[in-house]
Amino acid sequence: MSSNVRKRPRMNRFMVGRVLPYIILSFIALLFLLPMLWLVLASFDGAATLALKVPDEVTLSNYTSTLASSDNQRSFGNGLLLALGQALLVVAAAGLASYPLSRYQLRYKRPFMYVILFATGLPITAVMVPVYQFFLYMQIQDSLFFTILFLAASALPYSIWMMKNFMDSVPLELEEAAWVDGASIWTTLRLVVAPLMLPGIFTVGIFAFAGSWGNFLVPFILLQSPQKLPAAVTIYQYFGQNGIVQYGKLAAFSIIYTIPAVALYVFGQRFMSQGFSFGGANKG
């Protein structure tokens, strides 16, 4: 009897313990969702305000007019140029650097990797003023090309670090087999190592691309001409200049600008989970 009486509150507490996390999490998720939900709904609303509301009439006009504007096309183009140029440069430089760092015995390897790891942690914000002075002195400010070089340099520390870890996980045995078969170092790199490194190359490339696509501070400081500014700075100018803003259009602009970042994240997830799974080749 007494055990029956005791069981009931325990069951209740058990139920509360099961349901409560779902309630709390749903509430947190709702709080996280609301600001973003406004952006999505406003982008489909021809008469969007700043408050969350379901559009009276769902329209794509915000998107079509945003994409039709040649100014917007150029700012997306600039962003793409910066991000793509930087990502390709980073992948090439970090890929090359990771090979000797992973395969050879170098006296300066340990200090080099420590410096790289150290640089990974430094906030880029802290060097932007001297970087600007340096660019001014060299008369290379307001140049997309040199902005790409700087973005690449700032992404290199963590890219080299990641790329070396990926390279470490590519078994040496496959390369040795290729050498035995008479392949040169370059052929081996191209035909054996590079294909095995693809997940690493994609992960580093995606990280780098997403980093500079979303970067505001670097182009904001290093570029001045309106026709060179990327999407990140354009958005800021649209809502920072306190003019009459068409919020629906700006929301559509923001969504178009956010989509590549989201797509790359989803795409990148695949590679990151596959990243370190060639262990099988070791056992051959």
Next chain:
Amino acid sequence: MEAINSRFPKAKRKGNGSEQWRAALFLSPSWLLLLLFFFVPAVLTFYFAFTNMALTGAAAANTQFVGFQNFTNMFQDATFRTSVGNTIVFLIFSAVVGQQVMGFLIAFLMNGRNRVFRSVVGSIVISGWVAPEVVCAFVWFAFLNDTGTANAFIQGIGFEPIAWLYTFPMVSVIVANVWHGTAFSMMVFQAALGDVPKEVEEAAMIDGASAWQRLIRITIPMISGSVVTNMVLVTLQTLGSFTLIYALTGGGPGNATETLPIYMYHQAFVNYQLGYGTAISLVLLLIGIVASLLYMKLLKVKL
């Protein structure tokens, strides 16, 4: 050396000399980029911080070495002191407390729940992290605006609307930054909690430990390594945080949200005092260097 060389087939073993040359060749593009665009500016910080370099005025034509003057000015500069205070408040409440506690709470509550539910909640939280910072600023600018969603809700339940960005500017940027950054901590803690062996918790449960005791005595100590590493990483990220605050409040109203990066920007690019601006960024850089060294020590990397 012998051990490494013996792993290479004799016929294809390259001499150590050519190996060193090839290494130098492969490393040179990275070296060049890092040297020119990363280390030179970092070193220049130490030089420029001791000059009176300016973009306008007398000092523009004639930049001079001024010793520690920028730093003595700094200590008498009330705005600098305010911005240090703001940076500390922003760091503590947005990074150390906000993102970590929120990230842990979500990860902890998600542990072992329904998979679909977990991925929906996770995706929502991550959406604020994946979105570029400028977009986050715009989204929060709208949410907290006089006619925004927050006020629409408040008026809906019968209260007066609040000018959030003017009345509670620091709280506003902290909330926005927690919203933006929590996903990172959440993912770190999800991975850490996934590694806590179920047996230990079950054993404690059988021994009669309450859920709270299990959390405090077992779960948190077992993931303490991740907590500390995450704390340093989030601190480093937040320390350099510029875009969100700048786009949302511009450091204002007054200088209520003027953190060190914002103050650095204002001095260097609005007041054109590049020397003083660099001195401020040197302070930022030094804090970053300490945190970064701490991070390396915590990781205990073996190279």
